[in-house]
Amino acid sequence: MTHNLNTPVIGITLDSEQGGSGEYSKFPWYALRQNYVSAVVRAGGLPLLLPHEMDLLPIYLDDIDGLLITGGAFDVDPSFYGIDTTHQSVTTKNARTQFEMAMLQGAMKRDVAVLGVCGGQQLLHVALGGTLIQHIPDELPTALPHEQPNPRDETSHPVDILPGTLLHAIVGDDCTQVNSAHHQAARDEPAGVRINARAPDGVIEGCEATNLSFCLGVQWHPEFEITNADTRIFAAFIEAARGYAQRRTFEND
Numbered sequence: 176m177t178h179n180l181n182t183p184v185i186g187i188t189l190d191s192e193q194g195g196s197g198e199y200s201k202f203p204w205y206a207l208r209q210n211y212v213s214a215v216v217r218a219g220g221l222p223l224l225l226p227h228e229m230d231l232l233p234i235y236l237d238d239i240d241g242l243l244i245t246g247g248a249f250d251v252d253p254s255f256y257g258i259d260t261t262h263q264s265v266t267t268k269n270a271r272t273q274f275e276m277a278m279l280q281g282a283m284k285r286d287v288a289v290l291g292v293c294g295g296q297q298l299l300h301v302a303l304g305g306t307l308i309q310h311i312p313d314e315l316p317t318a319l320p321h322e323q324p325n326p327r328d329e330t331s332h333p334v335d336i337l338p339g340t341l342l343h344a345i346v347g348d349d350c351t352q353v354n355s356a357h358h359q360a361a362r363d364e365p366a367g368v369r370i371n372a373r374a375p376d377g378v379i380e381g382c383e384a385t386n387l388s389f390c391l392g393v394q395w396h397p398e399f400e401i402t403n404a405d406t407r408i409f410a411a412f413i414e415a416a417r418g419y420a421q422r423r424t425f426e427n428d
Contacts, residue, residue: 180424183240183288183416185220187211188275188295190247191227191268211245211292214398218406218413227274236281240423241288241416244275244295246396250359251294253309256301262309264358276302288389288415290408293357296392300361300382303368308360311378318376323355328399331355334380336404340371341383341391345411351404353380353395360394389415 189205192198199206205226212222225235252267253260255276275295279302282289291299297307308314311321323331330352336343343349361379364370372381372393384390389412397405 179221180420181417182219182221183413183420184223184238185215185241185243185413185416186223186225186235186239186278187215187243188225188245188271188278189227190245191271207245208398210398210400211243214400214409215243215413217400218409220413220416225274225278227271229274229277232274232277232281235278236285236287239282239287240420241290241412242278242282243412244279244289244291244298244392246293246295246356247271249294250309251298251301251307253307256306258306258309262313264310272298283384283387283390286388286419288412288419289384289387289391290412291392292398293394293396296381296394297357297359297361299384299390299392300368303382303384304365305368305382306362308362308378310358311360312358315376315378318378319355319374321355321357321360321374321378327354327356327396328401329354330401332374334372334374334395337371337373340369341389342371342381342393342408345391345407346404347407348404351402353393354399354401355395357394388419 189207194200194202215222249268250265311318319332369383369385380394382392397408400406
Protein backbone atom coordinates (compact mmCIF):
# COMPACT_ATOMS: atom_id res chain seq x y z
CA MET A 176 0.00 0.00 0.00
CA THR A 177 1.36 3.43 -0.95
CA HIS A 178 1.28 5.76 2.03
CA ASN A 179 0.34 9.42 2.10
CA LEU A 180 2.06 10.30 5.37
CA ASN A 181 -0.46 13.04 6.11
CA THR A 182 -3.35 10.57 5.83
CA PRO A 183 -2.50 7.65 8.11
CA VAL A 184 -4.18 4.29 7.56
CA ILE A 185 -6.47 3.37 10.44
CA GLY A 186 -7.47 -0.26 10.83
CA ILE A 187 -10.99 -0.53 12.26
CA THR A 188 -12.25 -3.81 13.68
CA LEU A 189 -15.65 -5.10 12.60
CA ASP A 190 -18.48 -6.74 14.47
CA SER A 191 -19.83 -10.00 13.08
CA GLU A 192 -23.05 -11.97 13.20
CA GLN A 193 -23.95 -15.45 12.04
CA GLY A 194 -27.08 -14.26 10.23
CA GLY A 195 -30.61 -15.51 10.50
CA SER A 196 -34.24 -14.72 9.93
CA GLY A 197 -35.06 -11.02 10.20
CA GLU A 198 -31.41 -9.90 10.11
CA TYR A 199 -29.39 -8.22 7.37
CA SER A 200 -28.69 -11.63 5.82
CA LYS A 201 -29.43 -15.26 6.52
CA PHE A 202 -25.69 -15.83 6.14
CA PRO A 203 -22.75 -14.53 8.23
CA TRP A 204 -22.04 -10.83 7.87
CA TYR A 205 -19.83 -8.04 9.20
CA ALA A 206 -21.15 -4.79 10.65
CA LEU A 207 -19.82 -1.36 11.61
CA ARG A 208 -21.60 1.83 12.57
CA GLN A 209 -20.85 4.56 10.06
CA ASN A 210 -19.79 7.08 12.69
CA TYR A 211 -16.64 5.08 13.52
CA VAL A 212 -15.58 5.64 9.91
CA SER A 213 -16.72 9.25 9.68
CA ALA A 214 -14.92 10.20 12.91
CA VAL A 215 -11.68 8.79 11.48
CA VAL A 216 -12.17 10.57 8.16
CA ARG A 217 -13.02 13.92 9.78
CA ALA A 218 -9.87 13.69 11.89
CA GLY A 219 -7.75 13.08 8.76
CA GLY A 220 -7.35 9.30 8.65
CA LEU A 221 -7.95 6.68 5.96
CA PRO A 222 -10.23 3.90 7.26
CA LEU A 223 -9.30 0.29 6.52
CA LEU A 224 -11.93 -2.21 7.70
CA LEU A 225 -10.46 -5.43 9.08
CA PRO A 226 -12.29 -8.73 8.43
CA HIS A 227 -11.46 -11.43 10.99
CA GLU A 228 -8.95 -13.30 8.84
CA MET A 229 -6.12 -14.50 11.06
CA ASP A 230 -3.91 -15.35 8.07
CA LEU A 231 -3.99 -11.67 7.03
CA LEU A 232 -2.78 -10.33 10.38
CA PRO A 233 0.82 -9.68 9.22
CA ILE A 234 -0.42 -7.81 6.14
CA TYR A 235 -2.85 -5.72 8.20
CA LEU A 236 -0.11 -4.83 10.68
CA ASP A 237 2.26 -3.87 7.87
CA ASP A 238 -0.35 -1.55 6.36
CA ILE A 239 -1.87 0.28 9.34
CA ASP A 240 -0.60 3.29 11.27
CA GLY A 241 -3.38 3.20 13.86
CA LEU A 242 -5.75 0.57 15.24
CA LEU A 243 -9.29 1.34 16.38
CA ILE A 244 -10.83 -1.45 18.47
CA THR A 245 -14.58 -0.89 18.35
CA GLY A 246 -17.31 -1.78 20.81
CA GLY A 247 -20.22 -4.18 20.48
CA ALA A 248 -23.03 -5.93 22.33
CA PHE A 249 -20.84 -8.72 23.70
CA ASP A 250 -18.17 -9.34 26.33
CA VAL A 251 -14.59 -10.56 26.62
CA ASP A 252 -14.62 -14.19 27.70
CA PRO A 253 -13.43 -14.25 31.35
CA SER A 254 -10.92 -16.96 30.45
CA PHE A 255 -8.92 -14.24 28.66
CA TYR A 256 -8.19 -12.69 32.06
CA GLY A 257 -7.77 -15.90 33.99
CA ILE A 258 -11.26 -16.30 35.50
CA ASP A 259 -13.03 -19.65 35.19
CA THR A 260 -16.51 -18.50 36.24
CA THR A 261 -18.84 -16.59 33.91
CA HIS A 262 -21.69 -14.33 35.00
CA GLN A 263 -25.05 -15.25 33.50
CA SER A 264 -25.25 -11.87 31.74
CA VAL A 265 -22.03 -12.46 29.77
CA THR A 266 -22.26 -13.10 26.02
CA THR A 267 -19.14 -13.74 23.96
CA LYS A 268 -17.88 -13.67 20.38
CA ASN A 269 -14.67 -15.60 20.77
CA ALA A 270 -13.62 -15.56 17.11
CA ARG A 271 -13.87 -11.77 17.07
CA THR A 272 -12.11 -11.44 20.43
CA GLN A 273 -9.26 -13.74 19.38
CA PHE A 274 -8.75 -11.73 16.19
CA GLU A 275 -8.89 -8.37 17.98
CA MET A 276 -6.54 -9.56 20.71
CA ALA A 277 -4.01 -10.75 18.11
CA MET A 278 -4.27 -7.43 16.23
CA LEU A 279 -3.92 -5.49 19.46
CA GLN A 280 -0.88 -7.45 20.64
CA GLY A 281 0.77 -7.01 17.24
CA ALA A 282 0.00 -3.29 17.19
CA MET A 283 1.37 -2.77 20.69
CA LYS A 284 4.54 -4.68 19.82
CA ARG A 285 5.12 -2.27 16.92
CA ASP A 286 3.98 0.80 18.92
CA VAL A 287 1.20 1.48 16.42
CA ALA A 288 -1.26 4.12 17.70
CA VAL A 289 -4.17 2.35 19.44
CA LEU A 290 -7.62 3.59 20.46
CA GLY A 291 -10.02 1.22 22.25
CA VAL A 292 -13.68 2.24 22.49
CA CYS A 293 -16.10 0.77 25.06
CA GLY A 294 -15.61 -3.00 24.69
CA GLY A 295 -12.37 -2.14 22.90
CA GLN A 296 -11.21 -0.36 26.06
CA GLN A 297 -12.05 -3.45 28.09
CA LEU A 298 -10.09 -5.66 25.69
CA LEU A 299 -7.14 -3.26 25.88
CA HIS A 300 -7.27 -3.43 29.68
CA VAL A 301 -7.20 -7.23 29.53
CA ALA A 302 -4.37 -7.23 26.98
CA LEU A 303 -2.36 -5.07 29.39
CA GLY A 304 -2.88 -7.57 32.22
CA GLY A 305 -6.05 -6.23 33.83
CA THR A 306 -9.29 -7.93 34.82
CA LEU A 307 -12.94 -6.91 34.44
CA ILE A 308 -16.05 -6.52 36.57
CA GLN A 309 -18.39 -8.94 34.80
CA HIS A 310 -21.67 -7.20 35.70
CA ILE A 311 -21.67 -3.77 37.34
CA PRO A 312 -25.23 -3.91 38.80
CA ASP A 313 -24.38 -7.05 40.80
CA GLU A 314 -21.00 -5.94 42.13
CA LEU A 315 -21.83 -2.24 42.52
CA PRO A 316 -25.59 -2.02 43.15
CA THR A 317 -25.44 1.73 43.90
CA ALA A 318 -23.62 2.52 40.65
CA LEU A 319 -24.93 4.90 38.02
CA PRO A 320 -27.00 3.41 35.14
CA HIS A 321 -24.04 2.71 32.86
CA GLU A 322 -26.48 1.26 30.29
CA GLN A 323 -28.06 4.65 29.74
CA PRO A 324 -31.80 4.71 28.97
CA ASN A 325 -31.56 7.76 26.71
CA PRO A 326 -30.26 7.61 23.11
CA ARG A 327 -26.57 6.88 22.55
CA ASP A 328 -26.04 10.19 20.76
CA GLU A 329 -26.76 12.00 24.05
CA THR A 330 -24.65 12.14 27.19
CA SER A 331 -25.82 10.62 30.46
CA HIS A 332 -23.21 11.28 33.15
CA PRO A 333 -19.89 13.05 33.78
CA VAL A 334 -16.47 11.46 34.13
CA ASP A 335 -13.46 12.84 35.94
CA ILE A 336 -10.33 12.96 33.74
CA LEU A 337 -7.38 12.16 35.97
CA PRO A 338 -4.44 14.58 35.96
CA GLY A 339 -1.07 13.48 34.63
CA THR A 340 -2.61 11.13 32.07
CA LEU A 341 -2.45 11.12 28.27
CA LEU A 342 -6.23 11.52 28.21
CA HIS A 343 -6.04 14.66 30.36
CA ALA A 344 -3.40 16.13 28.05
CA ILE A 345 -5.70 15.43 25.07
CA VAL A 346 -8.97 16.67 26.56
CA GLY A 347 -7.46 19.61 28.43
CA ASP A 348 -10.04 19.48 31.20
CA ASP A 349 -10.73 17.72 34.49
CA CYS A 350 -14.21 16.54 33.51
CA THR A 351 -16.34 15.75 30.49
CA GLN A 352 -19.83 14.42 29.82
CA VAL A 353 -20.11 10.99 28.19
CA ASN A 354 -22.58 8.57 26.66
CA SER A 355 -22.64 5.20 28.42
CA ALA A 356 -23.45 1.75 27.04
CA HIS A 357 -21.77 -0.95 29.12
CA HIS A 358 -22.55 -3.44 31.87
CA GLN A 359 -18.89 -4.37 32.48
CA ALA A 360 -15.88 -2.29 33.47
CA ALA A 361 -12.16 -2.49 34.14
CA ARG A 362 -11.54 -3.64 37.71
CA ASP A 363 -7.92 -2.83 38.54
CA GLU A 364 -4.74 -0.92 37.68
CA PRO A 365 -1.92 -3.42 37.10
CA ALA A 366 1.67 -2.47 36.37
CA GLY A 367 1.97 -0.81 32.97
CA VAL A 368 -1.61 0.50 33.07
CA ARG A 369 -2.71 3.99 34.07
CA ILE A 370 -6.38 4.60 34.83
CA ASN A 371 -7.27 7.91 33.18
CA ALA A 372 -10.96 8.44 33.94
CA ARG A 373 -13.58 7.50 36.52
CA ALA A 374 -17.33 8.05 36.83
CA PRO A 375 -18.68 9.74 39.98
CA ASP A 376 -19.53 6.27 41.36
CA GLY A 377 -15.88 5.21 41.04
CA VAL A 378 -16.33 2.98 37.99
CA ILE A 379 -13.25 3.05 35.74
CA GLU A 380 -13.97 4.87 32.48
CA GLY A 381 -10.61 4.69 30.70
CA CYS A 382 -7.09 3.31 30.72
CA GLU A 383 -3.81 3.76 28.89
CA ALA A 384 -0.48 1.98 28.54
CA THR A 385 2.38 3.73 30.30
CA ASN A 386 5.20 2.44 28.07
CA LEU A 387 3.78 3.10 24.58
CA SER A 388 3.54 6.25 22.49
CA PHE A 389 -0.27 6.26 22.15
CA CYS A 390 -2.29 3.37 23.55
CA LEU A 391 -5.55 4.73 24.92
CA GLY A 392 -8.92 3.29 25.88
CA VAL A 393 -12.17 5.02 26.86
CA GLN A 394 -15.31 3.32 28.10
CA TRP A 395 -17.71 5.64 26.28
CA HIS A 396 -18.30 6.22 22.55
CA PRO A 397 -16.36 9.30 21.35
CA GLU A 398 -17.14 8.42 17.72
CA PHE A 399 -20.51 10.15 18.26
CA GLU A 400 -18.52 13.38 18.81
CA ILE A 401 -21.05 14.82 21.22
CA THR A 402 -18.47 16.92 23.05
CA ASN A 403 -15.25 18.73 22.23
CA ALA A 404 -13.45 16.09 24.29
CA ASP A 405 -14.69 13.37 21.92
CA THR A 406 -13.44 15.25 18.87
CA ARG A 407 -10.09 15.89 20.53
CA ILE A 408 -9.65 12.17 21.27
CA PHE A 409 -9.99 11.28 17.60
CA ALA A 410 -7.80 14.19 16.52
CA ALA A 411 -5.04 13.07 18.90
CA PHE A 412 -5.38 9.44 17.78
CA ILE A 413 -5.00 10.34 14.11
CA GLU A 414 -2.09 12.67 14.87
CA ALA A 415 -0.34 9.84 16.75
CA ALA A 416 -0.96 7.51 13.80
CA ARG A 417 0.49 10.16 11.49
CA GLY A 418 3.57 10.27 13.68
CA TYR A 419 3.92 6.49 13.50
CA ALA A 420 3.66 6.59 9.68
CA GLN A 421 6.41 9.20 9.51
CA ARG A 422 8.67 7.32 11.95
CA ARG A 423 8.49 4.03 10.12
CA THR A 424 9.03 5.71 6.74
CA PHE A 425 12.14 7.42 8.11
CA GLU A 426 13.41 4.12 9.57
CA ASN A 427 12.88 2.31 6.25
CA ASP A 428 14.64 4.95 4.14
